[in-house]
Amino acid sequence: MLPTALYVSRSGTVWFGDAAIDAAQADGRTHYDSIKDALTHAEDEQELDASLTDEHNPTGTTFTKAHALVLYLAFFTQAALRAYGRNPQVTRSIAIPVFSDQKASWVSGFLRDALGQAHALARRLGDRLLRGVDIRTLMDGLRPPKPQDEAVVSDAVVVPEPVAAVAAHLLNFSPDDQGTPGLIMVVDIGAGTTDIAMFASGVMNDIVTFRHVARSKRSLAAAGKAMDGAVVSHFTASSGTHDTARTQFEAGLLRERGGAAVKEELFRNGWADRMGTRVSERAFLESQSLMEVKGAMADGIRGVLLDVDRSFFARNVVVRFSGGGASLPFLREFVQDQALHSGSRSALVKMGRAAKEPLWRESPRLRSLYQRLDGQFHRMAVSLGGAFIGAEAHEWLRLSDDIHWLGRKRGPIRL
Numbered sequence: 001m002l003p004t005a006l007y008v009s010r011s012g013t014v015w016f017g018d019a020a021i022d023a024a025q026a027d028g029r030t031h032y033d034s035i036k037d038a039l040t041h042a043e044d045e046q047e048l049d050a051s052l053t054d055e056h057n058p059t060g061t062t063f064t065k066a067h068a069l070v071l072y073l074a075f076f077t078q079a080a081l082r083a084y085g086r087n088p089q090v091t092r093s094i095a096i097p098v099f100s101d102q103k104a105s106w107v108s109g110f111l112r113d114a115l116g117q118a119h120a121l122a123r124r125l126g127d128r129l130l131r132g133v134d135i136r137t138l139m140d141g142l143r144p145p146k147p148q149d150e151a152v153v154s155d156a157v158v159v160p161e162p163v164a165a166v167a168a169h170l171l172n173f174s175p176d177d178q179g180t181p182g183l184i185m186v187v188d189i190g191a192g193t194t195d196i197a198m199f200a201s202g203v204m205n206d207i208v209t210f211r212h213v214a215r216s217k218r219s220l221a222a223a224g225k226a227m228d229g230a231v232v233s234h235f236t237a238s239s240g241t242h243d244t245a246r247t248q249f250e251a252g253l254l255r256e257r258g259g260a261a262v263k264e265e266l267f268r269n270g271w272a273d274r275m276g277t278r279v280s281e282r283a284f285l286e287s288q289s290l291m292e293v294k295g296a297m298a299d300g301i302r303g304v305l306l307d308v309d310r311s312f313f314a315r316n317v318v319v320r321f322s323g324g325g326a327s328l329p330f331l332r333e334f335v336q337d338q339a340l341h342s343g344s345r346s347a348l349v350k351m352g353r354a355a356k357e358p359l360w361r362e363s364p365r366l367r368s369l370y371q372r373l374d375g376q377f378h379r380m381a382v383s384l385g386g387a388f389i390g391a392e393a394h395e396w397l398r399l400s401d402d403i404h405w406l407g408r409k410r411g412p413i414r415l
Contacts, residue, residue: 002017002018002076002079003017003018003020003021003033003257004033004035004036004072004191005017005018005020005021005031005032005033005035005257006020006031006032006033006035006056006068006071006072007019007020007021007023007024007029007031007032008032008052008056008057008058008059008063008135009023009027009058009132010027010058010059012059012061012134012135012136013132013133013134013135014071014132014133014134014135014138015131015132016071016072016075016129016130017075017079017130019130019131019132020032021257023132025255025256028255029055030055030056030254030255030258031056031257032052032056032068033191033257033258035065035068035069035072036190036191036192037192038065038068038069039069039096039107039110039111040097040192040193042065044106045106045110047065048064048065048066048069048110049064049065049066050064050065051063051064051065052064052065052068059135061135061136061139062139063135063139066110066114067139067142069110069111069114070114070117070118070121070142071118071121071138071142073111073114073115073117073118074117074118074119074121074122074125074129075122075129075130076118077115077118077119077122078122078125078126078127078129078130079130081122082127082130093158093159093164094108094111094112094115094158094159095159095160095161095163095164096108096111096158096159096160096161097160097161097190097192097193097195097219098160098161098162098193098195098196098197098217098218098219099160099219104158104160107158108158111158112158116145117142117143117144117145119145120141120143120144120145120146121138121141121142124141125137125138125141160195160197160217161188161190161193161195161323162186162187162188162195162196162197162217163197163212164188165186165188165320165322165323166184166186166197166199166210166320182200182201182315182316182318183198183199183200183201183213183312183315183316183317183318184198184199184201184210184317184318184319184320184354185197185198185216185301185304185317185318185319185320186198186199186320186322187297187301187319187320187321187322187331187334188321188322188323189223189224189297189321189322189323189324189325189326189328190223190224190323190324190325191223191224191225191324192221192223192224192225193219193220193221193223194219194220194222194223194297194300194323194325195217195218195219195220196216196217196218196219196220196300196301196304197212197213197216197217197218197304198212198213198216198304198308198312198317199211199212199213200213200312200403200406211402211403212402212403213308213312213402213403214308214309214402214403214404215304215307215308215412216304216307216308218300218303218304220296220297220300221296222293222294222296222297222300223325224260224324224325225258225260226293226296227263227290227293227325227328228257228258228259228260228262228263229258229259229289230284230287230289230290230292230293231253231259231262231263231266231284231289232250232253232254232258232259232262233289234279234283234284234287234289234290235249235253235259235262235272235274235277235279236249236250236253237289238277238279238283239275239276239277240277249274249275249277252274252275253274262274266279266281266284267281267328267329269281270282281329285329285330290330294330294333297334298333298334301334302338302340305317305338305340305349305413306340306342306412306413306414307412307413307414308412309404309405309406309409309410309411309412310345310347310410310411310412310413311405311406311407311408311409311410312405312406313347313348313349313350314406314407315406316350316351316352317349317350317351317352318351318352318353318354319334319335319351319352319353319354320353320354321353332353335351335352335353336351337349337350337351338351340413341413342413342414342415343415344415345411345412345413345415346413347413
């Protein structure tokens with residue numbers, strides 16, 4: 001995992017990723033981790049021209065949200081090139097949250113342009129991007145890409161995050177001979193958004209096909225950062241402090257990557273201790289602050305089930321969790337059979353969790369093939385600029401063809 005983080009020191013040195021987090025902690029300041037959020041919350045491209053606040057850029061050099069996006073993509077590009085043996089021709093794809101068609105259009109255009117600049121900057125600065133770089137060097141390097149850089153990224157595929165997740169799921173997919181396509185619900189839990197979509201899978205002429213289920217896409221603000229905030233709120237409330245001491249206690253937690261470090265320790269050890277206050281994982285999972293986040297996620301999943309055609313529920317809905325939050329301990333609560341009602345309409349939705357390993361991996365005929373292929377694919381996870389296996393596979397996935405119902409149209413449950 002590469003943290004989507006950037007930090008500008010008072011002396012004008014810029015760090016990215018883990019180095020940004022470490023440098024910020026050493027200086028007693030906070031890093032800038034709203035790189036993706038800036039894109040998610042912008043109504044139009046012009047909003048990205050807004051400058052970072054003095055808190056995140058104390059140098060006086062003009063540094064906009066758009067600059068942060070391009071520079072972070074340059075850092076990520078260099079990391080990708082190193083992972084692929086520095087091959088500059090590596091195929092790139094970009095995963096983005098679920099946006100409206102209009103917003104997805106301008107975001108895709110912006111990111112393709114940004115990726116061209118980022119590739120050019122990575123070619124010029126190389127591994128310097130993995131360490132601290134002077135802000136003036138970076139800004140001077142933001143020039144239009146040359147033809148060779150544009151050629152590398154000209155075919156970059158921009159896909160919604162649930163689509164990227166379902167492409168990865170195909171490694172674990174075992175087709176069957178049943179006539180009705182199976183259903184997969186992807187719940188991609190990132191830092192800023194939880195993105196949900198459903199896909200109908202089937203086999204046609206011995207070829208596995210996937211189609212997006214109409215009206216199933218959702219993007220929720222309840223995600224990793226919301227859970228970090230819930231940790232901070234619960235810890236602060238448990239501290240018993242008031243007024244100034246309470247503010248200082250909260251500020252101390254926020255300096256730990258906005259509460260993310262505390263959350264990770266809590267889930268890893270089953271407890272965490274800060275400034276004399278000890279909180280258990282169980283207490284946090286039952287806290288009101290986390291209940292609000294879980295409630296928003298549950299409502300999103302339920303909303304998808306209410307809005308898709310009832311004919312899909314002829315088969316079980318298999319849920320696949322992906323993203324940085326895929327291993328959160330409470331997710332099993334979302335994978336339960338649901339009785340849905342709205343007015344005179346109702347349906348029972350049978351739900352199960354996707355297998356972590358492909359059922360065919362132990363097949364005598366395929367075991368050796370799996371062992372050869374398993375180590376051949378590089379997968380990089382990041383909350384901006386990430387790639388998925390089969391970036392060029394849109395035609396095969398048939399994801400541009402929404403499927404509205406199975407067999408006979410029955411209409412959605414929600415009236």
